[in-house]
Amino acid sequence: MKRLLIIVLILTAIGITVFYQSNNAILVKVEKISKKDLNLTINLSGNLSFLRKIEIYPKISGVVKEVRVKPGDKVKKGDILAIIDAEDLKKQIEQIKNIIDLAKISIAFGTLNSQSEFKITSDQIKTLESYYESLKKLYEERIIKSPINGFIAKVNLSPNETVQISQNNLNLNNLLGNFSSLLNMFNLALPQNNPAFIIIDPTSLNAILKVDENNVLKIREGQKAIITVDALDQNPWEGKVTYVSKIPSLNKDGTYAYEVYIPIPQLGEKVVEGMTISAIINIGVKKDVITIPLSAITFKEGKTYVYVYENGKAQEREVIIGDMTLDEIEIKEGLKEGDLIITSPIDKIANNKKVKIDNEIKR
Incomplete structure (x- = not known):
């Protein structure tokens, strides 16, 4: 008798559950289909x-003699970066001036005649004078100044360090003839360059993006972009495409990619070189198309489906999709204006399942 009672209770419970499930619809959210523009x-x-x-x-x-900046310092155009004690150059300038004066006096009084070891002409004196003026301007370069507004990225000098500029192999014989031997007595030569500072212009900051061959032709100058810097809390940032490379570069995985440049000078003083970024580039607009939320799509056996609300039930319908964005997708076939598609909860419904609308439908 007890066993029979237990069986009856179990069957009753099952019946109640089945009845409850069959007569209680799942609450769903729906959206009414209408045509609109799709931003690609x-x-x-x-x-x-x-x-x-x-x-x-x-x-x-x-x-x-002095270094006035360090890496990270902001500088303005004309700010002094370093000062070099150029006494040797100053002496060279004085020596050349003395040579020029001596040569002029010698020519005037005829003391440099054919019997003299050195022969000098007026043209050679003009060459010396030009060289003298160049060295005077060069002497002013002992004070190294910033040519732009920016910040110091690298410093290669330190106080009391000796800067040795390599000598320029200038063939003074072609300029001065026999008189060049007189310059050699004073070890005179024109200097060349050695690195000292690197200054970065913060307004020159660019987002450099990689795009594959399938999408490169879709990107053009002037297109708007939304940029997110991974290391920053404050995001996103806006910019416009200014350049798309025509020559690809080789990626580490062996594929090719094209570079897209987007200036973002407003970030120049907030970031450092090499920070990783992501970007969304707006490549155009499709007019008057049917779109639905991407979350409403389901896939089965290689086909694409959505659930449409019809007469209190969820009806599975196959669709043909087109372009998509981060949260929307174009429907080319399978839906029409006025249809009610179920947007959630997709994972709890099935074809012909009873459902009940749980939101206000926007007209």
């Missing part, structure tokens, strides 16, 4: 780079 986008990734990096070089030899 491409998602890319890349890095930040400063395109304008100015290298400053000392133009004279000497001992570094």
